[in-house]
Amino acid sequence: MSAPARTPAGAPGSLTGPGSGGVGDDAARPDGTLKVRGEFAYGSDLWMEDMLWGVTLRSPHPYARIRSIDVGPALAVPGVKAVLTSDDVPGEKVYGLELADQPVLAVDVVRYQGEPVALVAADHPETARAAAARIVVDYEVWEPVTDAITALGHPHWNQVHDGTARVTELSRESAHLHPEGNLVRHLKVRTGDPAPTADVVVVNTYEVGMQDQAFLGPESGLAVPAEDGGVELYVATQWLHVDQRQICSALSLPPEQVRLTLAGVGGAFGGREDLSMHVHACLLALRTGKPVKMSYNREESFFGHVHRHPATMRYEHGATRDGDLVYVKAEIYFDGGAYASSTPAVVGNGGTMGIGPYVVPNVHVDCYGAYTNNPPCGAMRGFGSVQTAFAYESQMDALAAELGMDPVELRCRNAMEQGSKAITGQVIDSPAPVVELLRRLEAMPLPGAAPDDLRHMPGGVSNTTHGEGVRRGIGYAVSYKNVAFSEGFDDYSTARVRLEVVGGEPTVTVHTAAAEVGQGLVTVEQQIARTELGVDRVVVAPKDTQVGSAGSTSASRQTYVTGGAVKAACEAVRGRVLERAAATTGRPVGELRLFDGAVVADGLELPLAELLGDDAVEETLEWRHRPTEAIDPETGQGFAHVQYAFSAHRAVVDVDTELGLVKVVEMACTQDVGKAINPQAVVGQIQGGTAQGLGLAVMEEILIKDGRVQNPSFTDYLIPTILDMPPMRIEILEYADPHAPYGLRGVGEAPNISSGPAVLAAIRQATGLPLTRVPVRPEHLTGT
Amino acid sequence: MRLTCTVNGTEQQVDDVWEGESLLYVLRERMGLPGSKNACEQGECGSCTVYLDGTPVCSCLVAAGQAEGREVGTVEGMATDEALHPVQQAFLDAGAVQCGFCTPGLLVATDDLVTRSLAAGAPPEDAEIREALAGNLCRCTGYEKILDAVKLAATRMSESAR
Numbered sequence: 001m002s003a004p005a006r007t008p009a010g011a012p013g014s015l016t017g018p019g020s021g022g023v024g025d026d027a028a029r030p031d032g033t034l035k036v037r038g039e040f041a042y043g044s045d046l047w048m049e050d051m052l053w054g055v056t057l058r059s060p061h062p063y064a065r066i067r068s069i070d071v072g073p074a075l076a077v078p079g080v081k082a083v084l085t086s087d088d089v090p091g092e093k094v095y096g097l098e099l100a101d102q103p104v105l106a107v108d109v110v111r112y113q114g115e116p117v118a119l120v121a122a123d124h125p126e127t128a129r130a131a132a133a134r135i136v137v138d139y140e141v142w143e144p145v146t147d148a149i150t151a152l153g154h155p156h157w158n159q160v161h162d163g164t165a166r167v168t169e170l171s172r173e174s175a176h177l178h179p180e181g182n183l184v185r186h187l188k189v190r191t192g193d194p195a196p197t198a199d200v201v202v203v204n205t206y207e208v209g210m211q212d213q214a215f216l217g218p219e220s221g222l223a224v225p226a227e228d229g230g231v232e233l234y235v236a237t238q239w240l241h242v243d244q245r246q247i248c249s250a251l252s253l254p255p256e257q258v259r260l261t262l263a264g265v266g267g268a269f270g271g272r273e274d275l276s277m278h279v280h281a282c283l284l285a286l287r288t289g290k291p292v293k294m295s296y297n298r299e300e301s302f303f304g305h306v307h308r309h310p311a312t313m314r315y316e317h318g319a320t321r322d323g324d325l326v327y328v329k330a331e332i333y334f335d336g337g338a339y340a341s342s343t344p345a346v347v348g349n350g351g352t353m354g355i356g357p358y359v360v361p362n363v364h365v366d367c368y369g370a371y372t373n374n375p376p377c378g379a380m381r382g383f384g385s386v387q388t389a390f391a392y393e394s395q396m397d398a399l400a401a402e403l404g405m406d407p408v409e410l411r412c413r414n415a416m417e418q419g420s421k422a423i424t425g426q427v428i429d430s431p432a433p434v435v436e437l438l439r440r441l442e443a444m445p446l447p448g449a450a451p452d453d454l455r456h457m458p459g460g461v462s463n464t465t466h467g468e469g470v471r472r473g474i475g476y477a478v479s480y481k482n483v484a485f486s487e488g489f490d491d492y493s494t495a496r497v498r499l500e501v502v503g504g505e506p507t508v509t510v511h512t513a514a515a516e517v518g519q520g521l522v523t524v525e526q527q528i529a530r531t532e533l534g535v536d537r538v539v540v541a542p543k544d545t546q547v548g549s550a551g552s553t554s555a556s557r558q559t560y561v562t563g564g565a566v567k568a569a570c571e572a573v574r575g576r577v578l579e580r581a582a583a584t585t586g587r588p589v590g591e592l593r594l595f596d597g598a599v600v601a602d603g604l605e606l607p608l609a610e611l612l613g614d615d616a617v618e619e620t621l622e623w624r625h626r627p628t629e630a631i632d633p634e635t636g637q638g639f640a641h642v643q644y645a646f647s648a649h650r651a652v653v654d655v656d657t658e659l660g661l662v663k664v665v666e667m668a669c670t671q672d673v674g675k676a677i678n679p680q681a682v683v684g685q686i687q688g689g690t691a692q693g694l695g696l697a698v699m700e701e702i703l704i705k706d707g708r709v710q711n712p713s714f715t716d717y718l719i720p721t722i723l724d725m726p727p728m729r730i731e732i733l734e735y736a737d738p739h740a741p742y743g744l745r746g747v748g749e750a751p752n753i754s755s756g757p758a759v760l761a762a763i764r765q766a767t768g769l770p771l772t773r774v775p776v777r778p779e780h781l782t783g784t
Numbered sequence: 785m786r787l788t789c790t791v792n793g794t795e796q797q798v799d800d801v802w803e804g805e806s807l808l809y810v811l812r813e814r815m816g817l818p819g820s821k822n823a824c825e826q827g828e829c830g831s832c833t834v835y836l837d838g839t840p841v842c843s844c845l846v847a848a849g850q851a852e853g854r855e856v857g858t859v860e861g862m863a864t865d866e867a868l869h870p871v872q873q874a875f876l877d878a879g880a881v882q883c884g885f886c887t888p889g890l891l892v893a894t895d896d897l898v899t900r901s902l903a904a905g906a907p908p909e910d911a912e913i914r915e916a917l918a919g920n921l922c923r924c925t926g927y928e929k930i931l932d933a934v935k936l937a938a939t940r941m942s943e944s945a946r
Contacts, residue, residue, distance in 0.1 A: 009816070010818070026879070028876060029876070029881065031884070032876045032881050032884075033868065033876065035881050035884030035887055036859075036863075036868060036872035036873075036875055036876055036881060036884075036887060036891060037819070037859070037860070037862075037863050037868070037872065038817075038818075038819020038820070038858065038859035038860045038862075038888045039819065039860070040884055041818065042818075042821075042885065044818075044822055045812070045818035047813070047816070047818070124802065126802065126804060213923075214923055215883070215885075215923055216821070216823035216829060216831060216883070216885040216886055216921065216922075216923050217821075217823065217883065217885040218822065218823065264884075265883060266821075266823070266883045266884070266885030267882075267883040267885060267923050267924055268883075269923070295822070297822075297824075297825050298823070298824040298825060298826060298828075298829075453911070455911045455914070455915070456911075461915075517883060518882040518883025518884065518885075518924050519882065520882065680879040681879070683879070683929075684879055684882055684924070684925055684926075684929060687925060687926030687927075687928045687929065688882065688923070688924045688925050688926045689926075690926055691923075691925075691926035691927070692923075713824070713826060713828070714824045714826065714828035714829055714921065715826065715828055719921060719923060720926075720927075721918050721919075721920075721921060721927075722913070722914045722917045722918055722920070722922075722927040722930065722931070723914050723915070723918045725926050725927045725928070727928070728926070728928055
């Protein structure tokens with residue numbers, strides 16, 4: 001029996017917000033006032049009078065067979081309303097973004113520490129947690145596979161190997177995590193001479209640790225059982241429709257009965273692209289007939305979402321004595337952890353953009369994604385490009401040193417420009433101002449010496465140095481990244497735009513399913529509607545599955561794709577309104593435009609209130625960017641990406657070389673954004689992305705030992721504080737991409753990519769150490 | 785147990801509070817005041833910062849029973865129906881709010897800092913701001929606009945105090 005669907009406290013309403021600001025303006029956020037008043041409801045703020053709390057029992061082992069599960073002791077706890085295991089999943093028992101390989105609840109085997117095994121619903125969260133602890137799971141513990149190269153059975157560094165990856169048998173039966181073996185994807189790029197030679201060659205191996213998105217709002221949501229036997233799910237997520245597809249599959253319910261609404265999202269950065277508590281809360285709600293809230297605490301959050309893939313990369317760069325790149329060979333391993341998540345697409349990015357924004361005639365790239373028993377890895381801001389940027393930019397510095405050249409000079413000499421061919425053979429058909437980005441950075445003034453104040457020293461008020469042993473370094477890095485979904489993916493968004501007169505005032509309502517995660521898409525939607533329809537009052541409807549898919553809030557794509565959809569829907573509405581005005585006034589449509597709530601032309605001002613009366617004009621349409629194509633499986637050639645974003649950073653650091661402490665003194669960034677739809681928000685993206693890149697360079701890493709996470713807390717997993725982030729200089733370039741709406745480029749990810757490599761380069765310059773691993777830790781600098 | 789305390793100037797009484805509950809939990813789940821946030825629940829992130837008898841604390845680290853008979857101030861108590869508090873307005877104007885999950889805690893911490901600084905005769909300098917807000921994590925903004933917001937709030941509060 002199901003309870004009637006009701007609306008929880010905190011269910012999102014329409015955002016009306018401030019009434020001004022079109023494309024190109026610093027328009028204010030429509031959710032801003034709610035957020036500063038503490039009235040904006042995030043997923044964890046949802047509440048209903050009779051709701052239950054759901055909790056998850058997770059595997060303590062990275063790899064084990066489940067012999068048996070006894071839920072009896074948990075069910076006996078007073079206040080417990082349901083205890084569920086995989087036997088209670090009515091539909092498909094596995095899900096996944098690209099490959100359905102991840103169990104909703106563990107089926108026979110657990111493949112990573114923290115894998116969900118059972119669920120409990122109770123009337124108090126502590127009761128639920130205490131009951132979950134009483135579930136008895138009998139595990140046969142297996143030895144985990146914890147290294148991507150070993151998982152594939154590759155000898156370490158088999159640069160010679162070509163053709164299909166040969167996954168050799170490991171020594172034990174359990175070494176294959178999945179039936180098809182441990183290879184998720186092998187991407188090859190082959191151009192030019194297969195056996196090139198060069199005057200100068202540098203070869204290095206690089207490692208990037210596992211980074212966490214560390215969004216502040218925990219995974220959370222509320223599932224409410226509905227009268228029709230379905231469920232309403234309010235959830236903090238990145239892509240409502242891909243969630244809906246997976247939830248329907250697990251619940252064996254049609255989409256009409258699984259209705260999702262976006263709850264307030266406290267940051268995402270890729271970590272909400274995969275399901276977390278979504279299906280679990282729905283299962284518990286449908287079983288108990290009660291609303292069920294689930295909200296992870298910070299420790300559980302570290303186990304509850306995918307992370308950025310750690311990478312091991314071997315690069316070989318060959319150049320002429322003059323500094324022209326002759327060839328690059330790269331072998332890149334991404335550790336995907338226990339389940340595929342978005343590993344195939346991460347490998348796609350890592351491989352197809354794996355040598356950076358440079359023109360190189362001979363390229364040989366092998367990029368692998370592997371299954372291991374480490375935590376699953378998937379989407380995080382920068383998606384496959386962050387890891388390789390550390391390697392290729394370090395290589396450019398190493399090559400410059402070998403050649404006795406200035407590192408910026410070497411980069412400029414080999415930089416991509418409009419008309420260049422990427423390593424995929426794709427012609428870069430819009431501005432690619434790599435050289436200008438670097439030259440502008442060089443031209444910016446440098447910060448002065450640190451003042452004689454402990455607070456400006458590495459180590460700060462810990463009083464570790466007054467300047468002795470401190471050396472300054474300056475580093476540069478440039479990177480590029482695809483915007484939107486690639487490799488032939490049918491990437492679209494849906495927008496519904498309605499123009500009507502409400503209370504005498506022309507009002508536009510924009511309805512999309514595009515997730516607002518903090519970046520300000522709701523503001524952009526309003527700005528576009530104001531510009532296209534000449535109406536100030538724009539209402540943003542709640543994001544839900546009552547309108548078609550908007551695609552994911554990821555890949556820096558929403559302003560481009562959902563922005564494009566809103567623009568196109570506005571144009572369709574405008575066309576109908578102007579036709580109507582033409583019929584009324586006898587003036588040709590071509591002379592008419594919408595401005596300030598009226599149809600205007602020379603000598604004409606017809607208020608919309610008068611023209612429309614009680615009628616509404618509404619259009620819903622899907623909008624696609626121009627199609628991309630799959631790359632050739634043997635050569636990696638093809639029109640893989642619709643657009644690229646370019647950014648560059650200069651970092652200035654002071655390093656206490658005796659203690660290995662790093663103080664980042666200043667970050668400078670140049671980025672081409674095509675067109676800044678909201679300049680203030682663009683700057684915010686650059687500042688925030690820069691901080692996350694800095695974090696990976698010097699502090700952020702999920703430490704894994706034998707498949708076990710060592711630091712699942714903000715005590716031990718460090719993200720930059722306000723003390724760690726230096727002042728920034730930012731210059732924004734606006735070279736229009738003729739293929740994109742308003743000429744815009746996606747913004748969010750690029751600054752996250754070039755930031756860290758610049759910091760690393762600066763530390764390297766300060767210390768003279770090669771530094772091939774991030775995050776850089778004090779012991780890497782002191783050799784202790 | 786029964787808990788009685790004053791929250792944003794109003795006396796609140798709640799029954800059946802389990803002794804293990806934090807002040808944050810009681811505010812959010814029992815008093816209908818979810819403005820204070822639950823980003824880490826271990827005192828590391830500052831998102832749950834509230835005033836307790838005028839001193840900023842991480843409400844996740846305060847046992848609910850410790851608030852008995854005391855005065856609690858949360859983000860919900862900062863604005864009036866008509867107007868935002870100058871710190872709130874400054875955060876909006878400076879673009880210091882993205883996802884906003886850190887915002888309630890930062891608003892309380894900033895209000896405390898600016899109020900103390902102005903009482904001592906000068907708006908806070910950058911290094912003071914960084915030190916005072918070092919316990920408030922933000923993952924979206926890179927903190928630049930938060931610094932801008934604090935300085936803007938200090939300027940406006942200083943002007944309005946004249």
